[in-house]
Amino acid sequence: MSEIRPRDLDEADDRTLAVRAAEGDVRAFEAIVRRYGRLMRVYARRILNSNADVDDVVQEAFVQAWSKLPELADPASVKTWLMRIVGNRSIDRIRRRREHADIDAVAEYAAPESQSPHAKAQAASLDEALSRALSELPEDQRRCWVLREIAGYSYIDIGAELELPVSTVRGLIARARKNLIREMEGWR
Amino acid sequence: MNDDRDDLDGHTIEELSDYLDADRKPYDPSIENSPGCRIALDALERLRSASLRLLEAEASEEPEPDENWIGGILANIGREARAGRRIPIEHPDPAADLGITEGSVRGLVRAAADTVDGLIVGRTALEGDVTVPGEPITVALEATAYFGHPIPATTELLREAVRSALALHTDLLIAAVDVTVVDVHHAPPRPPAGDDAEEER
Amino acid sequence: MSLASELQSVAEAVPGVTGVFPTLNAPGAVIGTAIGLVTGTAPDAVIVTDDDVTLTIGVSASAPAVATCRAVYAALADHLAAASLTPRIRILVAQVG
Incomplete structure (x- = not known):
């Protein structure tokens, strides 16, 4: 309708996009979704360890992010802030899954194997080793580790989210680290 | 976890994790002066830096989200709130x-x-x-x-x-x-x- | 055709108007929504009570927003006057472009 060609927002920095979206600019919000949609999806997949709910969880997280954007104190940190929301929504989903004992949804995701042989050959070997090792961790260790190392949660927050005592969280993360290091490089 | 203590001079990997999480503060000479602990700390740090890189690398392999999925988000945001x-x-x-x-x-x-x-x-x-x-x-x-x-x-x-x-x-x-x-x-x-x-x- | 949908057509026919949207918090809006829930129909975009006609419009970026809003008012007032109605007409521009 408008004869004004809309400015391409894809190259705007995070801060500008987040400020504009907080003020109601839907196009700026769409640019954020396009910029971080993939990262949020792989992140949710890591926490859920399944493809099953990734679409829904990340969609819900973005819708929630839109309504909470005006509260974001530092718009430049929109990426980590989004990861936090995606993390929370993923954990909510796991809880509900557990309540419904929906075991089928779990374990359908095999991380590194989904990559093409070509991509695999190109991937840095350390990352690849980590990716493989991570997918072989016991469920509870992996979840705690992802929240700690990728989402930057505190032990207390992880305990609250997963309804585990902090001492258990600490133990699970230590064991996860030990297993990962052993798998990756055999540190001893 | 008795194998933890093998060459960590009496420390456990759990303790080293906590120490790293506290940015290696306060300085603990019994950890810092132990070659075994130093090796383990280095490995833990490499692990940590690999973690976010891993996610970014996976994201770059992830297919672009399809338009219906993006449209589903945009259709559900409450525009009148602003x-x-x-x-x-x-x-x-x-x-x-x-x-x-x-x-x-x-x-x-x-x-x-x-x-x-x-x-x-x-x-x-x-x-x-x-x-x-x-x-x-x-x-x-x-x-x-x-x-x-x-x-x-x-x-x-x-x-x-x-x-x-x-x-x-x-x-x-x-x-x-x-x-x-x-x-x-x-x-x-x-x-x-x-x-x-x-x-x- | 209900008066509400008549008025919606009148508003939509004004040059520069891109749409007529349901108004939140308008007098009568809660009742309209409740009726919609019971009957399974979408609530009318234009809300008509004995005293008020309430609507929210979008305006094209190429049309002057305020002038378009006044033009919508004039068109609705004319239409209502033809039926000997003189309610208060509340129009909100909620989207430009």
């Missing part, structure tokens, strides 16, 4: 109760600003009581400027574009358009010159 204040539109007929939302006025300020090359506007604010007709209003804008565009000339173009859009669309009495340049960036890459014709389509 309406802001109700700006009255005067009318001689007392039966008329007309207005325009502050949110849509900010939207047209952004649209006008987006026609100006050399910067991109972030925050837009209408300062003053917009709910009182005839009240002088200051438009406060924050912008990121791009290198290679003279800032005074560019911001002047921005002021003019915003003023004329507000004059066209609203009855607001604009006292000033204040532009604060909050950042200077390299310009986003432009499409090659040959694409201009197509772009104007």
Whole structure:
């Protein structure tokens, strides 16, 4: 309708996009979704360890992010802030899954194997080793580790989210680290 | 976990994890002076730095989200929440109760600003009581400027574009358009010159 | 055709109007929504009570927003006057472009 060609927002920095979206600019919000949609999806997949709910969880997280954007104190940190929301929504989903004992949804995701042989050959070997090792961790260790190392949660927050005592969280993360290091490089 | 203690001089990997989480503070000589502990700490740190890289690498392999999925998000966001204040539109007929939302006025300020090359506007604010007709209003804008565009000339173009859009669309009495340049960036890459014709389509 | 949908057509026919949207918090809006829930129909975009006609519009970026809003008012007032109705007409521009 408008004869004004809309400015391409894809190259705007995070801060500008987040400020504009907080003020109601839907196009700026769409640019954020396009910029971080993939990262949020792989992140949710890591926490859920399944493809099953990734679409829904990340969609819900973005819708929630839109309504909470005006509260974001530092718009430049929109990426980590989004990861936090995606993390929370993923954990909510796991809880509900557990309540419904929906075991089928779990374990359908095999991380590194989904990559093409070509991509695999190109991937840095350390990352690849980590990716493989991570997918072989016991469920509870992996979840705690992802929240700690990728989402930057505190032990207390992880305990609250997963309804585990902090001492258990600490133990699970230590064991996860030990297993990962052993798998990756055999540190001893 | 008895194998933890093998060559960690009495420490466990759990303790080393905590120590690393505390940014290796307070300094613990019994850890720092143990070759076994140092090796383990290095490995833990490499693990940590690999973790976010791993996610970014996976994201770059992830297919672009499909348009339906993005559309599903955009269809579900509550747009009316950002309406802001109700700006009255005067009318001689007392039966008329007309207005325009502050949110849509900010939207047209952004649209006008987006026609100006050399910067991109972030925050837009209408300062003053917009709910009182005839009240002088200051438009406060924050912008990121791009290198290679003279800032005074560019911001002047921005002021003019915003003023004329507000004059066209609203009855607001604009006292000033204040532009604060909050950042200077390299310009986003432009499409090659040959694409201009197509772009104007 | 209900008066509400008549008025919606009148508003939509005004040059520069891109749409008529349901108004939140309008007098009568809660009742309209409740009726919609019971009958399974979408609530009317234009809300009509004995005293008020309430609507929210979008305006094209190429049409002057305030002038378009006044033009919608004039069109609705004419239409209502033809039926000897003189309610208060409340119009909000909530989207430009």
